[in-house]
Amino acid sequence: MPELHQLTATQLLEGYRAHTFSPSEVATALVEHIGKWEPHINALYAYQPDVFIQAAEASTQRWINGEPRGALDGVPITLKELIATKGMPVPRGTGLGTQAAAEDAPPAARLAEDNALLLAKTTCPDFGMLSSGLSSFHGLTRNPWNLACNTGGSSSGAGAAAAAGFGPLHVGTDIGGSVRLPAAWCGVVGFKPTLGRVPIDPYYVGRCAGPMTRSVEDAALMMITLARTDRRDAMRLPPEDIDWMNLALDIKGLRVGVMMEAGCGLPLDNEIHRHVEQAAKQLEAAGATLVPMAPVLTRAMLDGMDHFWQARQWSELLKLSAKEREQVLPAILAWADGGARLSGVDVVQGFQQTMDMRRATEAVFDTVDAVISPTTPNIAFPAEWPSPINDPRQPFEHIAYTVPWNMGEQPAISLNAGFSKDNMPIGVQLIGPRFADHFVLKLARQLEARLELPIRWPAPPCDKAVIA
Template structure:
């Protein structure tokens, strides 16, 4: 293991022993990022000079024993949608004016309070409305495991940066799977906590944020910082006293549902199903009772959500000039224009399907303690595609395993559970009861321990 592969825990130990300083670590990371970035285009507003200054300040704090918080000196990226004071938030699209943000969003504020080194933002597609690295504003982001393939999205750059080893911590956002889907396609760990556990601004129905890391431990360590409440998110949960690093769990007798059919959308490919079934057997061997369960999503629910999101998004862009609307990625703009024909009544009916999702998820968790499923139904798809179907008439066929848990506000993760014959990662989704974020992290840690985690990460292509 090289210095650039160190975990947050290992970095803090090295910083404390003075065998490595935050500045030395950052200076080792810089050439690694430089070797990768031309190939995967994960970053926006990358500022190594500012990172060096932050790392020097952190090095001085560690030398004096006056660190600001548990992430002092840890490099971190934030998804471009997460505002940082004084920097524009293009929302992944050429349609938006580049106006500097007036304040740090809650996540950025918590990171600064605890001394983390924010060295870049990460890319996303237009308005975060694709599971793809394709954007009208950013260069095309690619998957480090195979740069001809897509990293997924909408936290595209965050997933690519994590898989490529741009430091141990990257923060994404998730309204239908945008942390978990790209995590699955890039082999990393992605955690979407209970709704409100990590405050976001702007808040929206189903919108969450979460850490994207190479290990469960790194995500858990970040949660103490990320989960501090913020009044700007009206759903922000009260302060917690969790020991986020207490990840031991006894699975004896735990009833875990195995969901292999999402109910609609793309069917899980054979390699994906096989990897998830093999993972479930490991939980069974550890004492859990594996219970086959049916889907919680229906075609009516997914189509209703499609109508609601189209109408909502058309409302967001309707006031733009025609020239600006036309600059939006054609795939997204073509989809959004359908929102002009959705009546108010139809939009409300669409929204009501999110309540049906919540009811279905709640009913399932009356019978089980957790759920395992594929994260993504397919192994991979081309980097240039806007979605796994590449069809704007069928934009959400790939989110059927992930989106219900946003609407039910339940915690869920994606963790690598194997690789396809083509060498691409396969993600296992682990879902827990609402507010029991620790259960999801503990189950994820157990599986990571049994599987050994990913031990051979991709290397930068030879130029």
Template sequence: MSDILDKSARETLAAFAAKSLSPVDYMTALIARVEASEPKVGALYAFEPERSLAEAKAAEARYMAGAPKGALDGMPVTIKELIAVKGEPVPLGTAAIDLVPAEDDAPTSARLREDGAIMFAKTTCPDYGMLSSGLSSFHQLARNPWKLSENPGGSSAGASAAGAAGYGPLHVGTDIGGSVRLPAGWTGLFGFKPTLGRIPIYPYYTGRAAGPMTPTVDDAALLMQTITRPDWRDATSPAYEPINWDVAPADVRGMKIGLMLDAGCGIDAEPEVMAAVQAAAEAFAAHGAEIVPIAPVLSREMLDGLDVAWRARFWGMMEALSPEKRAMILPYIREWAASGAAASPVQVAQGFDQTFAMRKTAAEAFQKVDAILSPVNPNVSYPADWASPTNDPIRPFEHICFTVPWNMGEQPACSINCGFSASGMPIGLQIVAPRFQDAKVFALAKAYEGWRGPITSWPRYDRELALA
């Protein structure tokens, strides 16, 4: 039965509609996989099998009557813990937050519910979503299914772990500096950060986006049809336009594509990462694109300024807590934010202004090229119990230098697997396009995915258990 879980979302939904597969049978198989895998993977929060089976039975009845609720009726989806689902607490990954059930669905979960998706679980994240790690003072430790001693990245840690472990094909994370793309890169998934506001999100903030994390580009395209529908609560959203996300693979002949191998600061890309990304660029060249080396868009001043502004912002949140509650926050995060108390108002304002400096250089980069390729993550992997690749709260953002400029510049960007290290860990290629050209990212990613071929070696712990 577990084989049905490895079909694409479209194949599964087509089988539901044809009555050749029951949503109940699919959910039963998914529950069995989760229960066999979760003791090792640690991806989920608020996993509710009984409710999910009841929703699957209701979806089955609708399909039998020929009246499905919507485009995703009966399809299981996970939602990152930071995204509110009515009736579920939003602990923000930290033990310091009181568990109060959300009064309403956030925009993403509202759209999924409208289309009949079964939000069978939420996925784990670190304290306040401020780590590229599955380390949390509240949630269990999320691990990378490809190698359980390694980190799945973050802050959409549970989403990446769930996607790689095969908890169905559809998962939604959030990204303010790389939190969809970074974990997708470290776990082999396709992760997409849209133009700011393209997927309505609430609460919104400078650079914050929601995005799909899926095994294939096509699975993400299916999700985009639902979660991009408008919601008035996101005041950053552009005017809604119905986009055809089922784009054909891009014809790259004559395209000028930038290749950025130097992030400008932070951790240098490791040799295996550089080699994989260069090989991907060569594939674009072999199909007719002109590859143009380009300079970084980020500087040390920009990264450090953002760090100061974020430290002050999060310390303001923590300062409102009682000393007892504050002591429950992950020490790494507490130490990182505490130095924000010493920043002067001028330093905080100057730091926040660096978001606009990034916006300027990110826009300038597209005056000479149609798209940009780069690494997603500079390193191959790091231990599961580390808070970040440096594991140093004094240098917390050295690994986000390829990803964070596109949050501040608002450009659409994705991570797509472009190979594996000698140790068997996935390596991510980032594809970036100008603002509002989200469909171009999908077209380029679909082209590259076709040249690369499918990933056939996804880790499956339920099968290992069955064979033991």
């Protein structure tokens, strides 16, 4: 039997019901396991093991009494630090958000209602605006598969925590790939739902919260909780009765678009190309028809969105004093100050490119039922870099496979397709039409089963391996 920290959420709940082990035993084992890993990877913020163990003891008593409350009672979870929890500051990767949050954000509130055990918050880079584990406040979060490599981001701590086995369930946020990119680079499942499926606050164009887990089944389990409605999100979808745990799907007859080229940005690594191609062939073997597809993204779209986001970030930086701005990562400042030189027309035209992305992505599903593509163009990059090309003036060259589906609002999931010759994970992405979240999870589960990857996770390094 796997160790307690290796069990999925569904396995934990089965064990609680059978009284094979208790939430207290799981919590104690998890704290011990984290002690072996956390000094090396720096994935957690506001980690309070004593509070976590006390909550586990209360859950244990509920299970002993036969009175568990909520679908996730006793299951450990983490939340990205950008997701507010009552009474805790939201530093936004910079340490500048020192005021304690007045209430739980919707994902935190839903998980608390179901008595999931909050283990900790997880790290993110400054303002969530880098796909990197680099943060001026949290320090450097490293990839458990190779401490010299980056996690990606901005859900960097969540990706590292999931890969290292810091409990089974983690929540990240995603506005351009921030769930799926670290999921790919850390070898876990990352699901970005349709915009509004999981209520979030603050809400914004393309911004979603979604599960980061070690299995598709656990991502589906989280959706039971996360997808409940919350009026604080004015962009939320109407409540819908979905049997999230029904992951059966007959692939025969599906038309699956194969989008191997991104249209712009970094060139695709040959190993990734091979693994994604093999994943597509697994769907074909199950009865799907593969349809070669041209990319949806153009250089004009990516550059226009870059201009819009520069201006948006510059507007945030202007709220800070000169002394406060000095605390922000130089890579963020070097990129965002371009926003000061953009005209209002430039910014509006940039935003219009996000609408063009929406039009292009929606048109895809006139001819196919789903799309398969790489998640990232590259396999790994140094832990200390703010992005895969280490150029603050070009921070988005690696998000060309992910960002169109944020702007188009379609559900998209990344799962592990295998490993490179250097034993680093390689992600494959599946995308479906807007509102077809359950279908995407079903398709991902079928692909996960057909890939038949052996269960394999990184082991904690010895103390001597700590990188200063």
